[in-house]
Amino acid sequence: MAKLKFYYLHCYTSEESAAQPFQPGDELELKIVIDGNAKTYKRNKMWDGRRWDLSHIEADYKNNIEVILTDLDNPRLGDQHDLLGKMTIGTNQVNGAFVFNGHGASYELRWGPA
Ligand SMILES: [Ca+2]
Ligand SMILES: [Ca+2]
Numbered sequence: 001m002a003k004l005k006f007y008y009l010h011c012y013t014s015e016e017s018a019a020q021p022f023q024p025g026d027e028l029e030l031k032i033v034i035d036g037n038a039k040t041y042k043r044n045k046m047w048d049g050r051r052w053d054l055s056h057i058e059a060d061y062k063n064n065i066e067v068i069l070t071d072l073d074n075p076r077l078g079d080q081h082d083l084l085g086k087m088t089i090g091t092n093q094v095n096g097a098f099v100f101n102g103h104g105a106s107y108e109l110r111w112g113p114a
Contacts, residue, residue: 002061002091005114006032006054014047015071015082015105026071026105028052029081033066034059042072046107058114065089069100069107 014026025047031040043052059065068086073079084107085100094114100107 002094003059003114004061004065004089004094004111005058007110007112008054009046009052009069010108010110011046011048011050011052012106012108013104015084015103025050027073028107029070029072030054031066031068031070032057032059033068034061035063035065054109061091063091067098067109069102069109071103071105 009028009030011026016026025045027042027044028046029040029042031038041054041057046052066086066088069084071082071084073081075081082103084102084105087098087100089096089111095112097108097110100109
């Protein structure tokens with residue numbers, strides 16, 4: 001077993017421009033899959049310089065944690081969600097960071113020992 005806690009997700013560059021009227025920044029879906037069990041967290045209005053505090057999320061895991069970050073859009077209007085990236089944390093990586101940079105975005109996730 002390994003144990004970690006997430007610290008934050010920091011936005012360096014959002015996928016959608018904060019300057020776009022009616023669409024300020026990203027609508028994020030953060031999916032955390034702990035040994036195959038998925039939990040989903042959402043946060044609207046993330047843009048350059050904003051930080052999402054994740055310090056309430058701890059994980060005990062046996063094999064791995066998969067993290068999938070998506071900017072939600074509007075598929076019903078033909079605007080598909082944008083996958084910003086996915087990554088896997090193994091049991092030997094209880095301290096680390098990862099940058100999601102799909103679709104020109106840049107978000108850094110940090111985590112450490114719980
Ligand atoms: Ca969006
Ligand atoms: Ca988008």
